[in-house]
Amino acid sequence: MDGTPLVLDNGSGSVKVGYAGEVEPKVVYSNMYTAVRASRHAPSKAATEALEKSNARLHVMDHGVVTQWEGLVEVFEAAFDEMKVHDPSQHPCLVTEAPFNPTVHREVLVEKLFEELRVPAVQVVHSGALALYATNRRTGLVIEVGDGVAQTVPLFDSYVVANAVQRRDFGGRDLTAYLGELLQRELGYKEALADEVWWTQLQTVKERMCRVATQHAPSSRQDPVQQEYKLPDGKVLDWEQGLLSQCAEALFQPGQHLKVDEEAVGIHKMAASSVLGCGLDIQKSLANSVVLSGGSTLFPGMCQRVQEELQRLLPSAVKAKVTRVAQPMYAAFMGGSILASMPDLRKTFMTRSEYLEYGASFIQSKSVSLTKPHPMP
Ligand SMILES: Nc1ncnc2c1ncn2[C@@H]1O[C@H](COP(=O)(O)OP(=O)(O)OP(=O)(O)O)[C@@H](O)[C@H]1O
Numbered sequence: 001m002d003g004t005p006l007v008l009d010n011g012s013g014s015v016k017v018g019y020a021g022e023v024e025p026k027v028v029y030s031n032m033y034t035a036v037r038a039s040r041h042a043p044s045k046a047a048t049e050a051l052e053k054s055n056a057r058l059h060v061m062d063h064g065v066v067t068q069w070e071g072l073v074e075v076f077e078a079a080f081d082e083m084k085v086h087d088p089s090q091h092p093c094l095v096t097e098a099p100f101n102p103t104v105h106r107e108v109l110v111e112k113l114f115e116e117l118r119v120p121a122v123q124v125v126h127s128g129a130l131a132l133y134a135t136n137r138r139t140g141l142v143i144e145v146g147d148g149v150a151q152t153v154p155l156f157d158s159y160v161v162a163n164a165v166q167r168r169d170f171g172g173r174d175l176t177a178y179l180g181e182l183l184q185r186e187l188g189y190k191e192a193l194a195d196e197v198w199w200t201q202l203q204t205v206k207e208r209m210c211r212v213a214t215q216h217a218p219s220s221r222q223d224p225v226q227q228e229y230k231l232p233d234g235k236v237l238d239w240e241q242g243l244l245s246q247c248a249e250a251l252f253q254p255g256q257h258l259k260v261d262e263e264a265v266g267i268h269k270m271a272a273s274s275v276l277g278c279g280l281d282i283q284k285s286l287a288n289s290v291v292l293s294g295g296s297t298l299f300p301g302m303c304q305r306v307q308e309e310l311q312r313l314l315p316s317a318v319k320a321k322v323t324r325v326a327q328p329m330y331a332a333f334m335g336g337s338i339l340a341s342m343p344d345l346r347k348t349f350m351t352r353s354e355y356l357e358y359g360a361s362f363i364q365s366k367s368v369s370l371t372k373p374h375p376m377p
């Protein structure tokens with residue numbers, strides 16, 4: 001596989017890594033690093049001891065932004081090891097990033113890849129757009145909600161309409177925390193959210209039992225993966241429990257329910273802004289081709305609910321049609337895999353010699369042209 005580019009979909013929750021041209025990542029790694037590893041970088045002896053005593057693991061990223069760079073390098077190294085990539089200098093890397101990240105973020109990412117992972121060439125692309133490439137469509141609106149970031153990305157004829165992209169900092173991790181609050185409020189649970197065991201249980205309940213409410217409620221038989229869940233104290237949560245549909249409701253009213261920016265609007269409003277932010281001539285094509293991507297769009301009822309909400313916000317002549325990509329958690333990887341296989345795209349990678357000559361900021365001028373200006377409405 002020497003010379004084959006690697007694709008790294010660097011998500012707030014997990015990193016998906018594999019070779020260009022493959023349909024699925026080879027390795028999916030939780031984007032966390034253990035406190036023992038973190039302790040090597042702790043500022044004091046006391047901090048080191050405290051970290052080593054706890055089994056806590058730290059998130060490498062927070063809402064699409066890396067907060068633990070040494071952790072990111074370790075996660076990437078571990079993923080390479082598992083893939084048996086013994087010599088990263090043989091593999092150009094295509095890495096994803098959320099739109100509207102701080103400029104410096106991309107530069108530090110590039111520096112780490114060249115300096116510490118010793119890769120020969122790098123390209124960084126926005127994750128949301130890639131999901132549409134994975135569906136083989138050229139025009140459509142991607143609504144991507146992962147672990148830390150919600151984004152809506154309109155593409156026309158394969159190009160991102162940059163001025164109409166929306167991003168907000170909320171995702172599945174916030175929903176898990178909200179589910180913990182709902183259990184506390186409604187059933188009296190007092191477990192600390194920082195407790196990793198409890199957190200894992202909450203995440204399991206969320207993924208297996210929560211759904212979104214729709215005008216035509218999904219039947220309990222076909223939709224939930226699981227009908228009941230036994231909590232640590234023996235209490236049983238069943239499918240009828242109201243809080244199970246309240247949790248994902250926060251995707252439509254994040255400012256009200258999640259610990260995020262109070263002004264944050266729901267994914268349906270972000271989607272409507274993206275459609276209406278594009279030229280009148282393409283609004284119908286975009287609304288008619290909305291695709292959901294990212295793990296937090298996996299809730300039963302999601303396509304229908306987003307379609308209902310979006311339709312309310314669009315002119316009646318602009319019909320919304322919403323579907324979900326086949327593998328929401330891997331769609332960005334799959335799009336990246338397609339992109340990195342294109343010889344023309346490979347020519348856009350920033351090389352090590354360019355890095356050595358011009359420094360990491362040169363990546364800004366190498367940004368791959370997924371966008372082209374489109375007239376405003
Ligand atoms: N069946 C499911 N129902 C609801 N949520 C789910 C389901 N499966 C996974 N998730 C959630 O999806 C999130 C992970 O999705 P994804 O891998 O797309 O995010 P990411 O790429 O790590 O993060 P981001 O792109 O936001 O930086 C987690 O919060 C996880 O709990």
Ligand SMILES: [Mg+2]
Pocket residue numbers: 009010011012127146147294332
């Ligand atoms: Mg992601």
